[in-house]
Amino acid sequence: MSLIQVRPATLRDAKAIAEIHVASSQDAYKDLLPRSALDLFSVQKRQAFWREAIDLCEPQVQVAHLDGQVMGFVGFDRSRDKGTPATTGEIWALFVNPIHWDKGVGLALWDAARDGLQEEGCTKVTLWTYMRNDRAMSFFEKAGFKRDLGSARTAEVGGAPLEEMRLFRSLV
Template identity: 80%
Template sequence: MSVIQVRPATLRDAKAIAEIHVAASQDAYKALLPAAALDAMSVQKRQAFWREAIDLCEPQVIVAHLDNKIMGFAGFDRSRDKGTPATTGEVWALFASPEHWDKGVGLALWDATRDGLQEEGCTKATLWCYLRNERALRFFELAGFKRELGSARTTEVGGSRIEEIRLHRSLV
């Protein structure tokens, strides 16, 4: 029986990461964001972003794979939020290909992300999530994250205003 493996991403993984990012976003956000914004998502632009991230290690990028087929990815690093201590890490992104949802990919990625943040000396992890993204909120809450009261903010995506909230959890 094959087991989901997680490893650091390489530049060769950037296209697969971009394809998963676009497909998962288009599926997960179809009830949240305007269709035009989702349709405008570009694998080419995402690939350029993720190539640069992998090249600069900012954020650190990992991939989950089974028999060398990439099923999902995560990006993590120190928190980008102003005023947070250096011991606060952030999950910048965690996406599984829609065909692999509910198959353990997210958990494998979260476990590796948590380990990576701990190796960097982080004692707390945060992330931002769309408030109406029930699937993601449920996943992260099952992983021990709690909603941070008073952190809700509104951001503009594709001409629509959408609320997001910060979640946090201890890593110790």
């Protein structure tokens, strides 16, 4: 049985969430983006974003913690994709501090997001991830997500182009 607990984020968590977001992004994307793009990730900017998200509950943000230490976070809500039904949810973000990778933190966060989306009446969930982010692709495919092969698009991250793809799965 895991001792990892998941709870709704509070404004006090915003800095830890921002630090995890930056550290995890820089580690996960080190082979996808040039160093100059990775250096643009800012804890200060991410903290402002996550403070607002937590304050407005958009998306819903939950943190995984152990003994009071925030280990990762997930943001989820209704899908932001145009034309999707109200019963489609979306994982907006799921990041784990790299020192806690492969310890069950991501699974605990996914379980909490899935439960939250089901409570909101969602029957399907989607997310966007970078196609060359093998760690994320593997994690989400193990969690039952499938690739939406017609969804590939190019996103700009720190001035560098990255191909991303939507993944989806049923919640029923």
